[in-house]
Amino acid sequence: SIPQGTIDRMTLYKRCLENLLNEDNRRQCITSSELGKETRFSPATVRRDLSCLGQLGQRKVGYRIDELYDTINKILGLDKAWEVALVGAGNLGKALAVYQGFKKLGFKVVVIFDNDKSKIGKSWKGIKIRDTRYMPEVIKRKKIKIAIIAVPFVAAQKTADMLIKSGIKAILNLAPSRLTVPDKIKLRSVDLAVKLENLSYLLARDKM
Amino acid sequence: SIPQGTIDRMTLYKRCLENLLNEDNRRQCITSSELGKETRFSPATVRRDLSCLGQLGQRKVGYRIDELYDTINKILGLDKAWEVALVGAGNLGKALAVYQGFKKLGFKVVVIFDNDKSKIGKSWKGIKIRDTRYMPEVIKRKKIKIAIIAVPFVAAQKTADMLIKSGIKAILNLAPSRLTVPDKIKLRSVDLAVKLENLSYLLARDKM
Ligand SMILES: NC(=O)c1ccc[n+]([C@@H]2O[C@H](COP(=O)([O-])OP(=O)(O)OC[C@H]3O[C@@H](n4cnc5c(N)ncnc54)[C@H](O)[C@@H]3O)[C@@H](O)[C@H]2O)c1
Ligand SMILES: NC(=O)c1ccc[n+]([C@@H]2O[C@H](COP(=O)([O-])OP(=O)(O)OC[C@H]3O[C@@H](n4cnc5c(N)ncnc54)[C@H](O)[C@@H]3O)[C@@H](O)[C@H]2O)c1
Numbered sequence: 001s002i003p004q005g006t007i008d009r010m011t012l013y014k015r016c017l018e019n020l021l022n023e024d025n026r027r028q029c030i031t032s033s034e035l036g037k038e039t040r041f042s043p044a045t046v047r048r049d050l051s052c053l054g055q056l057g058q059r060k061v062g063y064r065i066d067e068l069y070d071t072i073n074k075i076l077g078l079d080k081a082w083e084v085a086l087v088g089a090g091n092l093g094k095a096l097a098v099y100q101g102f103k104k105l106g107f108k109v110v111v112i113f114d115n116d117k118s119k120i121g122k123s124w125k126g127i128k129i130r131d132t133r134y135m136p137e138v139i140k141r142k143k144i145k146i147a148i149i150a151v152p153f154v155a156a157q158k159t160a161d162m163l164i165k166s167g168i169k170a171i172l173n174l175a176p177s178r179l180t181v182p183d184k185i186k187l188r189s190v191d192l193a194v195k196l197e198n199l200s201y202l203l204a205r206d207k208m
Numbered sequence: 209s210i211p212q213g214t215i216d217r218m219t220l221y222k223r224c225l226e227n228l229l230n231e232d233n234r235r236q237c238i239t240s241s242e243l244g245k246e247t248r249f250s251p252a253t254v255r256r257d258l259s260c261l262g263q264l265g266q267r268k269v270g271y272r273i274d275e276l277y278d279t280i281n282k283i284l285g286l287d288k289a290w291e292v293a294l295v296g297a298g299n300l301g302k303a304l305a306v307y308q309g310f311k312k313l314g315f316k317v318v319v320i321f322d323n324d325k326s327k328i329g330k331s332w333k334g335i336k337i338r339d340t341r342y343m344p345e346v347i348k349r350k351k352i353k354i355a356i357i358a359v360p361f362v363a364a365q366k367t368a369d370m371l372i373k374s375g376i377k378a379i380l381n382l383a384p385s386r387l388t389v390p391d392k393i394k395l396r397s398v399d400l401a402v403k404l405e406n407l408s409y410l411l412a413r414d415k416m
Contacts (some may be wrong), residue, residue: 011385011402040386077407077412084404091303096400098299101384107404145416146407169416170407172400174310176309177219178248187235187412188403192304192380194219195396196315197284199354199378201215202394203287208353208377 002075006049010072012039013049046130081106085139085168087159088150089114089122091127092174096148098125107146111138130164137168146170153177156189209414210283214257218280221257225277239263239270284320288326289314293347296358297322297337297365299332300382304356315354319346340370350374354378 002010003028016038020026032046039046053071057063063167074080074123086097089112096102097109113132115118130138139156140142152160164172170186173179176194181187202208210218224246228234242256247254258271261279265271281287290329294305297320304310307319321340322328328339338346348353355376359367364383378394380385384402389395410416 002409002414007406008402010409011399011405015384026350040388050294075412076407077408077410078405082408091306095299095303101401102404105401105405107408119293146404170411172403172407176223180248184414186407186416188406190398190400190403191219193309193313194216194397195380196310196354197219197286198212198215198315198396199380199394200290200315201210201218201286202285203353203378204283205209206392207283208394 003053006052007076009039009041009045009049010076012041013046014069014072014076014078017065017072020065021069026065028064028066029062030065030068031060032057034062078105078106080132081108082146083108083110083142083144085110085135085144085147085163086112086127086150087114087132087135087147087163088112088152088155088175089116089119089124090150095126096150097127109148110142110144113138132159135162136166139163139168146172149173149175149179149203151175210260213262217247217249217257218284220249221254222277222284222286223281225273225280228273229277234240234273235387236272237270238273238276240265260371274332275322286314287318289353290354291316291318291350293318293343293354293355294320294335294351295340295343295373296320296363296383296408297324297327297332297358297369298358301358302332304358304382305335306353317356318350319353321346333413340367343370347371347376352376354380357381357383357387358382 013035019135025089031041036046086093086108087110097112112127112129113135115132116128119129122129147163149156149159149171153175156177157179160171160179160181161201164185173189176191221243242253244251244254261283269303292315294301294317303342306321317335318336320335321343322337331335355371357364357367357379361383364385365387368379368387368389372393383398384399
Protein backbone atom coordinates (compact mmCIF):
# COMPACT_ATOMS: atom_id res chain seq x y z
CA SER A 1 0.00 0.00 0.00
CA ILE A 2 1.31 3.42 -1.02
CA PRO A 3 1.90 6.12 1.65
CA GLN A 4 -0.73 8.91 1.95
CA GLY A 5 1.75 11.64 1.08
CA THR A 6 2.74 9.83 -2.11
CA ILE A 7 -0.91 9.39 -3.12
CA ASP A 8 -1.62 13.10 -2.59
CA ARG A 9 1.42 14.02 -4.68
CA MET A 10 0.32 11.60 -7.44
CA THR A 11 -2.58 13.93 -8.19
CA LEU A 12 -0.17 16.84 -8.54
CA TYR A 13 2.24 14.89 -10.78
CA LYS A 14 -0.72 13.86 -12.92
CA ARG A 15 -1.83 17.46 -13.37
CA CYS A 16 1.65 18.49 -14.41
CA LEU A 17 1.92 15.60 -16.89
CA GLU A 18 -1.52 16.43 -18.26
CA ASN A 19 -0.40 19.98 -19.03
CA LEU A 20 2.68 18.67 -20.77
CA LEU A 21 0.60 16.23 -22.82
CA ASN A 22 -1.62 19.12 -23.92
CA GLU A 23 1.26 21.19 -25.25
CA ASP A 24 2.09 21.50 -28.93
CA ASN A 25 5.49 20.08 -29.86
CA ARG A 26 5.32 18.19 -26.65
CA ARG A 27 8.34 16.49 -25.27
CA GLN A 28 8.42 12.74 -24.75
CA CYS A 29 10.27 12.51 -21.46
CA ILE A 30 10.62 14.26 -18.14
CA THR A 31 13.27 13.83 -15.45
CA SER A 32 12.54 13.66 -11.72
CA SER A 33 14.28 17.04 -11.31
CA GLU A 34 12.03 18.63 -13.91
CA LEU A 35 8.88 17.05 -12.45
CA GLY A 36 10.04 18.13 -9.01
CA LYS A 37 10.66 21.67 -10.20
CA GLU A 38 7.19 21.88 -11.79
CA THR A 39 5.38 20.50 -8.74
CA ARG A 40 7.73 22.03 -6.15
CA PHE A 41 8.91 18.79 -4.63
CA SER A 42 12.52 17.65 -4.40
CA PRO A 43 13.81 15.27 -7.09
CA ALA A 44 14.45 12.74 -4.31
CA THR A 45 10.81 12.87 -3.23
CA VAL A 46 9.65 12.49 -6.82
CA ARG A 47 11.91 9.49 -7.42
CA ARG A 48 10.84 7.84 -4.18
CA ASP A 49 7.16 8.41 -5.01
CA LEU A 50 7.46 7.12 -8.56
CA SER A 51 9.39 4.06 -7.44
CA CYS A 52 6.17 3.04 -5.62
CA LEU A 53 4.62 2.70 -9.06
CA GLY A 54 7.34 0.41 -10.17
CA GLN A 55 8.14 3.16 -12.65
CA LEU A 56 11.85 3.22 -13.07
CA GLY A 57 13.02 6.16 -15.08
CA GLN A 58 16.05 5.91 -17.30
CA ARG A 59 19.19 7.71 -16.19
CA LYS A 60 19.57 11.04 -17.98
CA VAL A 61 16.45 10.45 -20.05
CA GLY A 62 13.89 10.40 -17.26
CA TYR A 63 10.37 8.98 -17.49
CA ARG A 64 8.16 8.70 -20.58
CA ILE A 65 5.40 11.25 -20.01
CA ASP A 66 2.54 9.29 -21.61
CA GLU A 67 3.41 6.05 -19.83
CA LEU A 68 3.85 7.77 -16.49
CA TYR A 69 0.53 9.58 -16.92
CA ASP A 70 -1.32 6.34 -17.75
CA THR A 71 0.28 4.50 -14.84
CA ILE A 72 -0.63 7.21 -12.36
CA ASN A 73 -4.18 7.40 -13.69
CA LYS A 74 -4.55 3.65 -13.26
CA ILE A 75 -3.19 3.70 -9.70
CA LEU A 76 -5.51 6.58 -8.76
CA GLY A 77 -8.44 4.60 -10.15
CA LEU A 78 -8.98 7.25 -12.81
CA ASP A 79 -8.87 4.92 -15.80
CA LYS A 80 -12.59 4.60 -15.26
CA ALA A 81 -15.43 7.03 -14.65
CA TRP A 82 -17.11 7.16 -11.24
CA GLU A 83 -20.74 8.07 -10.62
CA VAL A 84 -21.15 10.09 -7.44
CA ALA A 85 -24.15 10.59 -5.16
CA LEU A 86 -24.38 13.91 -3.35
CA VAL A 87 -26.43 14.33 -0.18
CA GLY A 88 -27.46 17.88 0.71
CA ALA A 89 -28.88 20.25 -1.90
CA GLY A 90 -27.82 23.37 -0.04
CA ASN A 91 -25.42 26.18 -0.91
CA LEU A 92 -22.35 23.99 -0.73
CA GLY A 93 -24.14 21.08 -2.40
CA LYS A 94 -25.11 23.26 -5.32
CA ALA A 95 -21.53 24.40 -5.87
CA LEU A 96 -20.34 20.79 -5.79
CA ALA A 97 -23.09 19.43 -8.04
CA VAL A 98 -22.40 21.84 -10.90
CA TYR A 99 -18.62 21.91 -10.53
CA GLN A 100 -17.06 20.90 -13.82
CA GLY A 101 -13.69 20.25 -12.21
CA PHE A 102 -14.80 16.92 -10.77
CA LYS A 103 -16.41 15.88 -14.06
CA LYS A 104 -13.13 16.47 -15.94
CA LEU A 105 -11.45 13.97 -13.60
CA GLY A 106 -14.12 11.37 -14.23
CA PHE A 107 -16.26 11.99 -11.12
CA LYS A 108 -19.82 12.65 -12.26
CA VAL A 109 -22.48 13.66 -9.75
CA VAL A 110 -25.51 11.73 -11.04
CA VAL A 111 -28.00 12.26 -8.23
CA ILE A 112 -28.58 14.57 -5.28
CA PHE A 113 -30.56 13.58 -2.20
CA ASP A 114 -32.28 15.98 0.15
CA ASN A 115 -35.21 15.82 2.57
CA ASP A 116 -36.50 19.35 1.96
CA LYS A 117 -39.80 19.11 0.07
CA SER A 118 -39.22 22.50 -1.56
CA LYS A 119 -36.02 21.23 -3.17
CA ILE A 120 -37.03 17.69 -4.11
CA GLY A 121 -37.93 17.40 -7.77
CA LYS A 122 -35.74 20.30 -8.92
CA SER A 123 -32.72 19.84 -11.18
CA TRP A 124 -29.34 21.51 -11.41
CA LYS A 125 -27.67 21.12 -14.79
CA GLY A 126 -29.73 18.01 -15.41
CA ILE A 127 -28.94 16.41 -12.04
CA LYS A 128 -32.16 15.61 -10.17
CA ILE A 129 -32.72 16.30 -6.50
CA ARG A 130 -34.47 13.28 -5.05
CA ASP A 131 -36.02 12.45 -1.70
CA THR A 132 -33.54 10.73 0.63
CA ARG A 133 -35.99 7.88 1.12
CA TYR A 134 -35.13 6.73 -2.41
CA MET A 135 -31.43 6.59 -1.55
CA PRO A 136 -31.16 2.79 -1.14
CA GLU A 137 -33.06 2.13 -4.35
CA VAL A 138 -31.18 4.62 -6.53
CA ILE A 139 -27.71 3.83 -5.19
CA LYS A 140 -28.24 0.09 -5.58
CA ARG A 141 -29.75 0.38 -9.06
CA LYS A 142 -26.99 2.66 -10.36
CA LYS A 143 -24.29 0.79 -8.38
CA ILE A 144 -22.90 4.07 -7.07
CA LYS A 145 -19.77 3.62 -4.95
CA ILE A 146 -18.83 7.19 -3.99
CA ALA A 147 -20.88 9.77 -2.10
CA ILE A 148 -20.32 13.33 -0.95
CA ILE A 149 -21.95 14.48 2.30
CA ALA A 150 -22.99 18.15 2.35
CA VAL A 151 -25.76 18.11 4.96
CA PRO A 152 -25.72 19.99 8.29
CA PHE A 153 -23.49 18.45 10.96
CA VAL A 154 -26.44 17.11 12.96
CA ALA A 155 -27.47 14.96 9.98
CA ALA A 156 -24.00 13.81 8.89
CA GLN A 157 -23.63 10.55 10.84
CA LYS A 158 -27.10 9.23 10.04
CA THR A 159 -26.53 10.22 6.40
CA ALA A 160 -23.31 8.22 6.37
CA ASP A 161 -25.09 5.23 7.96
CA MET A 162 -27.84 5.39 5.34
CA LEU A 163 -25.35 5.71 2.47
CA ILE A 164 -23.34 2.73 3.66
CA LYS A 165 -26.49 0.66 4.11
CA SER A 166 -27.40 1.59 0.53
CA GLY A 167 -24.11 0.22 -0.80
CA ILE A 168 -21.79 3.25 -0.85
CA LYS A 169 -18.14 2.26 -0.34
CA ALA A 170 -16.42 5.65 -0.16
CA ILE A 171 -17.43 8.97 1.38
CA LEU A 172 -16.14 12.52 1.09
CA ASN A 173 -17.51 14.33 4.13
CA LEU A 174 -17.81 18.12 4.09
CA ALA A 175 -19.85 18.45 7.29
CA PRO A 176 -17.93 19.49 10.42
CA SER A 177 -18.53 16.15 12.14
CA ARG A 178 -16.26 13.23 12.92
CA LEU A 179 -17.91 10.26 11.24
CA THR A 180 -17.74 6.67 12.44
CA VAL A 181 -17.75 4.17 9.59
CA PRO A 182 -16.80 0.45 9.23
CA ASP A 183 -13.10 -0.18 8.48
CA LYS A 184 -13.66 -1.22 4.89
CA ILE A 185 -15.47 2.02 4.02
CA LYS A 186 -13.13 4.65 2.58
CA LEU A 187 -13.54 8.05 4.21
CA ARG A 188 -12.04 11.47 3.64
CA SER A 189 -13.21 14.55 5.55
CA VAL A 190 -12.67 18.21 4.87
CA ASP A 191 -13.31 20.78 7.58
CA LEU A 192 -12.84 24.35 6.37
CA ALA A 193 -13.47 25.75 9.85
CA VAL A 194 -10.44 23.85 11.17
CA LYS A 195 -8.34 25.44 8.38
CA LEU A 196 -9.55 28.94 9.30
CA GLU A 197 -8.79 28.25 12.96
CA ASN A 198 -5.31 27.08 11.91
CA LEU A 199 -4.84 30.51 10.33
CA SER A 200 -6.13 32.47 13.35
CA TYR A 201 -3.90 30.33 15.60
CA LEU A 202 -0.84 31.16 13.49
CA LEU A 203 -1.72 34.87 13.35
CA ALA A 204 -2.31 35.01 17.12
CA ARG A 205 0.89 33.05 17.85
CA ASP A 206 2.95 35.49 15.77
CA LYS A 207 0.94 38.48 17.03
CA MET A 208 -0.16 39.45 13.54
CA SER B 209 5.22 26.24 18.66
CA ILE B 210 2.44 23.65 18.94
CA PRO B 211 2.41 20.63 16.55
CA GLN B 212 -0.06 20.75 13.64
CA GLY B 213 -1.94 17.64 14.82
CA THR B 214 -2.46 19.20 18.24
CA ILE B 215 -3.75 22.44 16.71
CA ASP B 216 -6.24 20.53 14.54
CA ARG B 217 -7.46 18.59 17.56
CA MET B 218 -7.82 21.81 19.58
CA THR B 219 -10.74 22.77 17.32
CA LEU B 220 -12.40 19.44 18.07
CA TYR B 221 -11.83 19.72 21.84
CA LYS B 222 -13.26 23.24 21.73
CA ARG B 223 -16.42 22.02 19.96
CA CYS B 224 -16.90 19.32 22.54
CA LEU B 225 -16.40 21.75 25.43
CA GLU B 226 -18.79 24.21 23.80
CA ASN B 227 -21.52 21.57 23.73
CA LEU B 228 -20.92 20.79 27.40
CA LEU B 229 -21.05 24.49 28.29
CA ASN B 230 -24.41 24.75 26.53
CA GLU B 231 -25.98 21.93 28.52
CA ASP B 232 -28.39 22.51 31.39
CA ASN B 233 -27.11 21.30 34.75
CA ARG B 234 -23.70 21.37 33.19
CA ARG B 235 -20.80 19.76 34.90
CA GLN B 236 -17.75 21.75 35.96
CA CYS B 237 -14.96 19.36 35.06
CA ILE B 238 -13.96 16.83 32.43
CA THR B 239 -11.21 14.22 32.53
CA SER B 240 -8.85 13.47 29.64
CA SER B 241 -10.53 10.05 29.26
CA GLU B 242 -13.95 11.66 28.93
CA LEU B 243 -12.70 14.31 26.50
CA GLY B 244 -10.93 11.57 24.56
CA LYS B 245 -14.07 9.45 24.46
CA GLU B 246 -16.15 12.38 23.18
CA THR B 247 -13.67 13.36 20.48
CA ARG B 248 -12.45 9.83 19.74
CA PHE B 249 -8.84 10.38 20.68
CA SER B 250 -6.93 8.40 23.30
CA PRO B 251 -6.63 9.90 26.82
CA ALA B 252 -2.85 9.94 26.30
CA THR B 253 -3.23 12.05 23.14
CA VAL B 254 -5.60 14.42 24.91
CA ARG B 255 -3.25 14.84 27.89
CA ARG B 256 -0.24 15.42 25.65
CA ASP B 257 -2.18 17.98 23.58
CA LEU B 258 -3.49 19.85 26.61
CA SER B 259 -0.06 19.91 28.25
CA CYS B 260 1.00 22.13 25.30
CA LEU B 261 -1.41 24.71 26.70
CA GLY B 262 0.22 24.59 30.07
CA GLN B 263 -3.15 23.26 31.23
CA LEU B 264 -2.48 20.78 33.93
CA GLY B 265 -5.56 18.87 34.95
CA GLN B 266 -6.02 17.70 38.48
CA ARG B 267 -5.74 13.98 39.13
CA LYS B 268 -9.21 12.35 39.36
CA VAL B 269 -10.96 15.70 38.91
CA GLY B 270 -9.78 16.51 35.39
CA TYR B 271 -9.85 19.95 33.77
CA ARG B 272 -12.26 22.82 34.50
CA ILE B 273 -14.41 23.04 31.36
CA ASP B 274 -14.82 26.83 31.28
CA GLU B 275 -11.10 27.50 31.86
CA LEU B 276 -10.06 24.93 29.27
CA TYR B 277 -12.50 26.37 26.76
CA ASP B 278 -11.22 29.91 27.29
CA THR B 279 -7.59 28.81 27.08
CA ILE B 280 -8.13 26.93 23.82
CA ASN B 281 -10.07 29.84 22.35
CA LYS B 282 -7.22 32.18 23.19
CA ILE B 283 -4.58 29.87 21.68
CA LEU B 284 -6.63 29.46 18.49
CA GLY B 285 -6.89 33.25 18.25
CA LEU B 286 -10.66 33.01 18.69
CA ASP B 287 -10.91 35.42 21.61
CA LYS B 288 -11.31 38.07 18.95
CA ALA B 289 -13.39 38.42 15.79
CA TRP B 290 -11.71 38.28 12.39
CA GLU B 291 -12.90 40.09 9.29
CA VAL B 292 -12.40 38.02 6.15
CA ALA B 293 -12.05 39.01 2.50
CA LEU B 294 -13.30 36.54 -0.08
CA VAL B 295 -12.08 36.59 -3.67
CA GLY B 296 -14.30 34.89 -6.25
CA ALA B 297 -18.06 35.42 -6.29
CA GLY B 298 -18.80 32.11 -7.99
CA ASN B 299 -20.74 29.06 -6.88
CA LEU B 300 -18.25 28.11 -4.19
CA GLY B 301 -17.72 31.74 -3.18
CA LYS B 302 -21.44 32.19 -2.67
CA ALA B 303 -21.67 29.16 -0.40
CA LEU B 304 -18.72 30.44 1.65
CA ALA B 305 -19.96 34.03 1.85
CA VAL B 306 -23.35 33.16 3.34
CA TYR B 307 -22.16 30.28 5.52
CA GLN B 308 -23.16 30.98 9.10
CA GLY B 309 -20.77 28.38 10.45
CA PHE B 310 -17.76 30.63 9.99
CA LYS B 311 -19.57 33.60 11.52
CA LYS B 312 -20.35 31.60 14.69
CA LEU B 313 -16.61 31.03 15.14
CA GLY B 314 -15.86 34.73 14.77
CA PHE B 315 -14.85 34.74 11.09
CA LYS B 316 -17.00 37.29 9.29
CA VAL B 317 -16.79 37.67 5.52
CA VAL B 318 -17.05 41.46 5.11
CA VAL B 319 -16.24 41.90 1.43
CA ILE B 320 -16.13 39.84 -1.76
CA PHE B 321 -13.93 40.73 -4.72
CA ASP B 322 -14.58 39.66 -8.29
CA ASN B 323 -13.64 40.93 -11.76
CA ASP B 324 -16.91 39.98 -13.47
CA LYS B 325 -18.82 43.18 -14.27
CA SER B 326 -22.15 41.33 -14.07
CA LYS B 327 -21.47 40.40 -10.44
CA ILE B 328 -19.81 43.58 -9.17
CA GLY B 329 -22.22 45.74 -7.20
CA LYS B 330 -24.46 42.87 -6.10
CA SER B 331 -24.81 41.82 -2.46
CA TRP B 332 -25.27 38.50 -0.72
CA LYS B 333 -26.75 38.77 2.77
CA GLY B 334 -25.46 42.32 2.98
CA ILE B 335 -21.93 41.48 1.83
CA LYS B 336 -21.00 43.57 -1.21
CA ILE B 337 -19.25 42.20 -4.27
CA ARG B 338 -16.60 44.74 -5.27
CA ASP B 339 -14.24 45.11 -8.20
CA THR B 340 -10.86 43.51 -7.49
CA ARG B 341 -9.15 46.78 -8.35
CA TYR B 342 -10.40 48.15 -5.03
CA MET B 343 -8.76 45.27 -3.15
CA PRO B 344 -5.73 47.19 -1.84
CA GLU B 345 -7.84 50.13 -0.70
CA VAL B 346 -10.54 48.10 1.05
CA ILE B 347 -8.19 45.61 2.69
CA LYS B 348 -5.93 48.37 3.99
CA ARG B 349 -8.79 50.53 5.23
CA LYS B 350 -10.53 47.69 7.04
CA LYS B 351 -7.20 46.17 8.17
CA ILE B 352 -8.32 42.73 6.99
CA LYS B 353 -5.80 39.99 7.76
CA ILE B 354 -7.46 36.82 6.43
CA ALA B 355 -8.62 36.06 2.90
CA ILE B 356 -10.26 33.10 1.18
CA ILE B 357 -9.39 32.39 -2.45
CA ALA B 358 -12.26 30.93 -4.51
CA VAL B 359 -11.25 31.97 -8.03
CA PRO B 360 -10.41 29.58 -10.90
CA PHE B 361 -6.98 27.96 -10.66
CA VAL B 362 -5.52 30.11 -13.43
CA ALA B 363 -6.19 33.22 -11.33
CA ALA B 364 -5.17 31.84 -7.93
CA GLN B 365 -1.48 32.82 -7.79
CA LYS B 366 -1.97 36.37 -9.02
CA THR B 367 -4.90 36.71 -6.60
CA ALA B 368 -2.63 35.61 -3.75
CA ASP B 369 0.05 38.08 -4.86
CA MET B 370 -2.48 40.91 -4.96
CA LEU B 371 -3.92 40.00 -1.56
CA ILE B 372 -0.50 39.92 0.05
CA LYS B 373 0.44 43.23 -1.53
CA SER B 374 -2.79 44.63 -0.08
CA GLY B 375 -1.81 43.59 3.44
CA ILE B 376 -3.39 40.14 3.86
CA LYS B 377 -1.41 37.96 6.26
CA ALA B 378 -3.25 34.63 6.03
CA ILE B 379 -4.87 32.80 3.12
CA LEU B 380 -7.26 29.86 2.84
CA ASN B 381 -6.93 28.65 -0.73
CA LEU B 382 -9.73 26.61 -2.30
CA ALA B 383 -8.43 26.70 -5.88
CA PRO B 384 -6.63 23.56 -7.07
CA SER B 385 -3.29 25.35 -7.40
CA ARG B 386 -0.11 25.20 -5.35
CA LEU B 387 0.49 28.76 -4.22
CA THR B 388 3.86 30.33 -3.59
CA VAL B 389 3.81 32.90 -0.78
CA PRO B 390 6.46 34.55 1.43
CA ASP B 391 7.40 32.58 4.56
CA LYS B 392 5.67 34.93 6.98
CA ILE B 393 2.31 34.60 5.19
CA LYS B 394 0.12 31.88 6.71
CA LEU B 395 -1.35 29.53 4.10
CA ARG B 396 -3.78 26.65 4.19
CA SER B 397 -5.02 24.93 1.04
CA VAL B 398 -7.95 22.60 0.50
CA ASP B 399 -8.17 20.52 -2.66
CA LEU B 400 -11.37 18.49 -2.86
CA ALA B 401 -10.29 16.83 -6.10
CA VAL B 402 -7.28 15.32 -4.32
CA LYS B 403 -9.66 13.91 -1.69
CA LEU B 404 -11.88 12.34 -4.36
CA GLU B 405 -8.82 10.87 -6.04
CA ASN B 406 -7.74 9.48 -2.66
CA LEU B 407 -11.09 7.66 -2.56
CA SER B 408 -10.87 6.30 -6.11
CA TYR B 409 -7.28 5.16 -5.37
CA LEU B 410 -8.45 3.26 -2.29
CA LEU B 411 -11.41 1.71 -4.13
CA ALA B 412 -9.22 0.68 -7.07
CA ARG B 413 -6.51 -0.69 -4.76
CA ASP B 414 -9.05 -2.87 -2.94
CA LYS B 415 -10.89 -3.67 -6.17
CA MET B 416 -14.14 -2.16 -4.91
N1 LIG C 1 -21.36 26.58 2.95
C1 LIG C 1 -20.07 26.54 3.24
O1 LIG C 1 -19.28 27.36 2.80
C2 LIG C 1 -19.54 25.47 4.15
C3 LIG C 1 -18.23 25.55 4.60
C4 LIG C 1 -17.76 24.56 5.46
C5 LIG C 1 -18.57 23.52 5.81
N2 LIG C 1 -19.83 23.46 5.35
C6 LIG C 1 -20.66 22.35 5.76
O2 LIG C 1 -21.27 21.76 4.62
C7 LIG C 1 -22.59 21.34 4.94
C8 LIG C 1 -23.58 22.00 4.01
O3 LIG C 1 -23.45 23.40 4.13
P1 LIG C 1 -24.45 24.37 3.36
O4 LIG C 1 -23.95 25.74 3.54
O5 LIG C 1 -24.72 23.86 1.99
O6 LIG C 1 -25.78 24.18 4.23
P2 LIG C 1 -27.30 24.36 3.76
O7 LIG C 1 -28.07 24.55 5.00
O8 LIG C 1 -27.37 25.44 2.69
O9 LIG C 1 -27.67 22.98 3.05
C9 LIG C 1 -27.89 21.80 3.77
C10 LIG C 1 -28.85 20.94 2.95
O10 LIG C 1 -28.95 19.66 3.56
C11 LIG C 1 -30.31 19.28 3.57
N3 LIG C 1 -30.50 18.31 4.64
C12 LIG C 1 -30.58 18.52 5.96
N4 LIG C 1 -30.72 17.37 6.61
C13 LIG C 1 -30.74 16.39 5.68
C14 LIG C 1 -30.87 14.99 5.73
N5 LIG C 1 -31.01 14.33 6.90
N6 LIG C 1 -30.83 14.30 4.57
C15 LIG C 1 -30.68 14.95 3.40
N7 LIG C 1 -30.56 16.28 3.28
C16 LIG C 1 -30.59 17.00 4.42
C17 LIG C 1 -31.07 20.57 3.75
O11 LIG C 1 -32.42 20.43 3.34
C18 LIG C 1 -30.26 21.52 2.89
O12 LIG C 1 -30.71 21.51 1.55
C19 LIG C 1 -22.80 21.70 6.41
O13 LIG C 1 -22.47 20.58 7.21
C20 LIG C 1 -21.80 22.78 6.64
O14 LIG C 1 -21.40 22.85 7.99
C21 LIG C 1 -20.33 24.40 4.53
N1 LIG D 1 -17.46 24.49 -6.96
C1 LIG D 1 -16.89 23.50 -6.29
O1 LIG D 1 -17.55 22.61 -5.79
C2 LIG D 1 -15.40 23.43 -6.15
C3 LIG D 1 -14.82 22.28 -5.63
C4 LIG D 1 -13.43 22.22 -5.52
C5 LIG D 1 -12.66 23.29 -5.90
N2 LIG D 1 -13.26 24.39 -6.40
C6 LIG D 1 -12.41 25.49 -6.80
O2 LIG D 1 -12.89 26.70 -6.21
C7 LIG D 1 -12.72 27.78 -7.14
C8 LIG D 1 -14.07 28.44 -7.41
O3 LIG D 1 -14.96 27.46 -7.92
P1 LIG D 1 -16.41 27.87 -8.43
O4 LIG D 1 -17.13 26.62 -8.72
O5 LIG D 1 -17.01 28.88 -7.51
O6 LIG D 1 -16.04 28.62 -9.79
P2 LIG D 1 -16.88 29.76 -10.55
O7 LIG D 1 -16.39 29.75 -11.94
O8 LIG D 1 -18.35 29.56 -10.27
O9 LIG D 1 -16.45 31.11 -9.80
C9 LIG D 1 -15.21 31.72 -9.98
C10 LIG D 1 -15.39 33.22 -9.76
O10 LIG D 1 -14.11 33.82 -9.75
C11 LIG D 1 -14.18 35.02 -10.50
N3 LIG D 1 -12.84 35.35 -10.98
C12 LIG D 1 -12.15 34.79 -11.99
N4 LIG D 1 -10.94 35.35 -12.10
C13 LIG D 1 -10.86 36.28 -11.13
C14 LIG D 1 -9.86 37.20 -10.73
N5 LIG D 1 -8.67 37.25 -11.35
N6 LIG D 1 -10.10 38.01 -9.68
C15 LIG D 1 -11.30 37.94 -9.03
N7 LIG D 1 -12.28 37.11 -9.37
C16 LIG D 1 -12.06 36.28 -10.40
C17 LIG D 1 -15.18 34.74 -11.60
O11 LIG D 1 -15.70 35.92 -12.15
C18 LIG D 1 -16.21 33.90 -10.84
O12 LIG D 1 -17.19 34.71 -10.24
C19 LIG D 1 -12.08 27.19 -8.38
O13 LIG D 1 -10.68 27.31 -8.30
C20 LIG D 1 -12.44 25.73 -8.29
O14 LIG D 1 -11.49 24.91 -8.96
C21 LIG D 1 -14.59 24.50 -6.52
